[in-house]
Amino acid sequence: MNLKHLLFAGGALLGATAAQAGGFQLTLAGQKNNGMGGVGTGLALDQAAMFYNPGALAMVRERGVQIGVNATLARQAFRAQYGGTERQLDNTVSTPFNFYAGFGPTEGKWKAGIGVYTPFGSRLDYNDNWEGRTSLTSIDLKSIFVQPTVSYALTDQLSVGAGLVVFAAGSVNLQRDIQDPAQGSIELDGKADTKFGWNAGVYFKPSDKFSLGISHRSKMDAVVSGGDVIISGVNASLANRFAARKFDVTLPLPATTTIGFGLMPTEKLTLGFDVNYATWSRYQELVFTFDAPINGQTVSRSRREYQDALTFRLGGQYQVTDALTVRLGGAFDETPVKDGFVTPETPDNDRLTATAGVSYKFGERFGIDVSAQYVNIAKRSQTQEDLLNNGVANDRVAGTYKTVAVVPGFGLNYNF
Amino acid sequence: MYTFLKKGAPALALLGLALGSCQPELEEPKASAGSADFSRYIAVGNSLTAGFMDGGLYREGQASSYPALLAQQFSRVGGGAFTQPLFTEAQANGSGYLRLAGFTAQGSPITAPVVTSLAIRGFAGNDPTKPLYTKFTEPVNNLGVPGIRMSDITTAGYGSTQGNPYFERITPDASGTQTYLQRISASNPTFFTFWLGNNDVLGFATAGGAANSITARTTFTNNANSAIDALTANGAKGVVALIPDVANIPFFTTVGPAFRSTLAQANVPSAAPFVYTTGTLAPGQPNTRVSTTVASIRDAAGTGNLLLTLTASPYLGLYGQPSGKYWRDFYQQARPSLPATIPNLATFLLVMQIDTLRPFGQTTQNPFPSTLVLDATEQTTVRTATTNFNADLTAKATAKDLAIFDANSFFNGVAANGYATNGQINSASFISGNLFSLDGVHPTPRGYAVVANEMIRVINQKYGSTIPFVDANAYRGVRFP
Numbered sequence: 001m002n003l004k005h006l007l008f009a010g011g012a013l014l015g016a017t018a019a020q021a022g023g024f025q026l027t028l029a030g031q032k033n034n035g036m037g038g039v040g041t042g043l044a045l046d047q048a049a050m051f052y053n054p055g056a057l058a059m060v061r062e063r064g065v066q067i068g069v070n071a072t073l074a075r076q077a078f079r080a081q082y083g084g085t086e087r088q089l090d091n092t093v094s095t096p097f098n099f100y101a102g103f104g105p106t107e108g109k110w111k112a113g114i115g116v117y118t119p120f121g122s123r124l125d126y127n128d129n130w131e132g133r134t135s136l137t138s139i140d141l142k143s144i145f146v147q148p149t150v151s152y153a154l155t156d157q158l159s160v161g162a163g164l165v166v167f168a169a170g171s172v173n174l175q176r177d178i179q180d181p182a183q184g185s186i187e188l189d190g191k192a193d194t195k196f197g198w199n200a201g202v203y204f205k206p207s208d209k210f211s212l213g214i215s216h217r218s219k220m221d222a223v224v225s226g227g228d229v230i231i232s233g234v235n236a237s238l239a240n241r242f243a244a245r246k247f248d249v250t251l252p253l254p255a256t257t258t259i260g261f262g263l264m265p266t267e268k269l270t271l272g273f274d275v276n277y278a279t280w281s282r283y284q285e286l287v288f289t290f291d292a293p294i295n296g297q298t299v300s301r302s303r304r305e306y307q308d309a310l311t312f313r314l315g316g317q318y319q320v321t322d323a324l325t326v327r328l329g330g331a332f333d334e335t336p337v338k339d340g341f342v343t344p345e346t347p348d349n350d351r352l353t354a355t356a357g358v359s360y361k362f363g364e365r366f367g368i369d370v371s372a373q374y375v376n377i378a379k380r381s382q383t384q385e386d387l388l389n390n391g392v393a394n395d396r397v398a399g400t401y402k403t404v405a406v407v408p409g410f411g412l413n414y415n416f
Numbered sequence: 417m418y419t420f421l422k423k424g425a426p427a428l429a430l431l432g433l434a435l436g437s438c439q440p441e442l443e444e445p446k447a448s449a450g451s452a453d454f455s456r457y458i459a460v461g462n463s464l465t466a467g468f469m470d471g472g473l474y475r476e477g478q479a480s481s482y483p484a485l486l487a488q489q490f491s492r493v494g495g496g497a498f499t500q501p502l503f504t505e506a507q508a509n510g511s512g513y514l515r516l517a518g519f520t521a522q523g524s525p526i527t528a529p530v531v532t533s534l535a536i537r538g539f540a541g542n543d544p545t546k547p548l549y550t551k552f553t554e555p556v557n558n559l560g561v562p563g564i565r566m567s568d569i570t571t572a573g574y575g576s577t578q579g580n581p582y583f584e585r586i587t588p589d590a591s592g593t594q595t596y597l598q599r600i601s602a603s604n605p606t607f608f609t610f611w612l613g614n615n616d617v618l619g620f621a622t623a624g625g626a627a628n629s630i631t632a633r634t635t636f637t638n639n640a641n642s643a644i645d646a647l648t649a650n651g652a653k654g655v656v657a658l659i660p661d662v663a664n665i666p667f668f669t670t671v672g673p674a675f676r677s678t679l680a681q682a683n684v685p686s687a688a689p690f691v692y693t694t695g696t697l698a699p700g701q702p703n704t705r706v707s708t709t710v711a712s713i714r715d716a717a718g719t720g721n722l723l724l725t726l727t728a729s730p731y732l733g734l735y736g737q738p739s740g741k742y743w744r745d746f747y748q749q750a751r752p753s754l755p756a757t758i759p760n761l762a763t764f765l766l767v768m769q770i771d772t773l774r775p776f777g778q779t780t781q782n783p784f785p786s787t788l789v790l791d792a793t794e795q796t797t798v799r800t801a802t803t804n805f806n807a808d809l810t811a812k813a814t815a816k817d818l819a820i821f822d823a824n825s826f827f828n829g830v831a832a833n834g835y836a837t838n839g840q841i842n843s844a845s846f847i848s849g850n851l852f853s854l855d856g857v858h859p860t861p862r863g864y865a866v867v868a869n870e871m872i873r874v875i876n877q878k879y880g881s882t883i884p885f886v887d888a889n890a891y892r893g894v895r896f897p
Binding site: 075076077078079080081082083084086088131132134135179180181182183235236237238379387393394395396397398400402403404406 | 438439440441442444445518519834836837838839840841842847848850862869884885886887888889890892893894896897
């Protein structure tokens, strides 16, 4: 008897909540930036420059500490081509956060700091018995990065900076139903290994009215070694074919390069424009390796074939009073996911984001930042014919996805 | 700070409210009938149409027959009531069927017959091999009759107790001599599916080419044309389904490769002798004994041209042993029809020229029986007949401007590449493939759902309708213990 088709394990790992820059990248790294469409590479707004452009940190006047938290409230709907009832995903909230502390002499040429942020993350819970349950039933991905940073002003106009990006903590929990006839479900749960990367940037401000920056974040791999495989509910007569208890997986994260411009037509008005390029094409295939065969196979492969993608961001802030600053912005994210390659863990498409924000300073040192984003991910359809043409019908489902998200954010900052 | 939170809380609440209303909605695609009229759907066909599976006709199979699923989808676009001759709940197991009881240590499936809650009301001529089933004489939309061949549709008395028990079951006593063709002529559909003719080749093939015969092409074509003419007499639209090549079904593709791998594991060389008979296997009938090697049996890689039937499974373990098991079984089966000149097994073996002390399947004196082997010549015969029948069905359907479901191409594709449904992997593999039931011939409920979807596809194409597809994964494959 040939049981090799019982299960095509693996196939899906990491997904996206809404409000990211395509795929599963989140750009909610600074509460002021969040209100301005996510621009920042060409600006020196605050300590979050560590993330957006370490080169600009030296030009941030204040030293300070800031912390921010966001709530990604996503609403998603799915309708399968075969089946047809509308599925609304269970509402989930993920909470990307950021923390920065910057130090350095007030009038000195250098600044140093440390940033902690969550650049990749995802959480999705599909309905029980939804059509794509053998691809995915739920995913929860978390990552925390820590970044010590130094920045140095070469001249009054030009500064450079670099950070050591430490993938300090990460976890993945992925659940799916096992293919018939074995049935049951499989849960993959693991912690990511610590990995190192870097980011660096240059910031140039030739006049009071204009600035530009370029920054680069290195590629990294998220690696889970020896994660737990938890299998339950398999038909008794087939249970011995599901002996795996540990899994390994590597998820490639893209390198990103951003060019940003800043315009300050008046002292109160700042405008920013960023173009970001992410090398998503690193993510061609998702491969899980198991310590024992799962239905006769110790390796499961699923094609992703992402392509590199651009993001365009535009935003501005206006200082209404000494204490009050208001912000607006928008962004357009190209999806890295090609047509006919959409998987349930990243029901992605091009995104349009609108943002707004407010900052209020209480005295000289203390301020709060409030932001809100509305993310509209374009409706994405793929047919069974698309999947068959691409040879990927075995691990994903044909149908239409639609996602919108609202991301309120709140931050505190204290300068000294 | 406190005041901010105090003021912020209602703002957040407002945001939550806004979010509640921003739940995206995906409109249900509009379902329309196009140029077809589904108000009275009639399904014409054989066991596949009746919902036969696991070697029997029973209520669950009936409920997931492709006509039942089609009717359920048609109801979204003006389809009317669809009555099937369902067995009652109390007699839900109908004719009885096979269930999967477990696996041997070697991983071979063990099946067991289900013999409770049957719908057997008696036996024709008190012959225990000819059961009669509880009648269902209300008008029905599903006219699927297990076992019926294209060549049977003009046979008077086919619906009598001497005919086909499944047709007899749905034939009112008053019209016992009505032919199947007359029955469908009187059905007056606005839309129909027509999938007949499988048994005209299948019976020959499943008997290893040793019994039964393939219907003559002229008979097949004349009858098919008469049936399609009758169904379209009032302008009904419909689907004509072609006949799949039976050599791809698990009944023929499972046992050979398993046998080859067992032999390989036992270090039996592929040059070991394999001797089988070809032609009709009956006392007094000449049959040829073919000497070849084990390498001729098709393996998992597809090399070798001999196909072994699922029914060969119990005898393969006896290969090379001095065994007369097959011949004893065959004798018991043939016994009622044997002439007085063959009063016992010993005589039977003598007449059949069998020496059971010789290694089974390895010598011409104790060959593997033709009933369990479909050899290359027989496969060609089957394939040629299938191609011819399909050509004639296609010609008629085209002339009548009907939709055509090319089940032959479709199942060839399934056999070659499998067929995923919503990311669920299915294949033509026996038991594990989800699509074929335990008899190795008939689909599972999942298989029938896939067939329904393929029919919907061609209906939508032909008639410009937008009938929604079925979620095939809501229907089961083989039920595991």
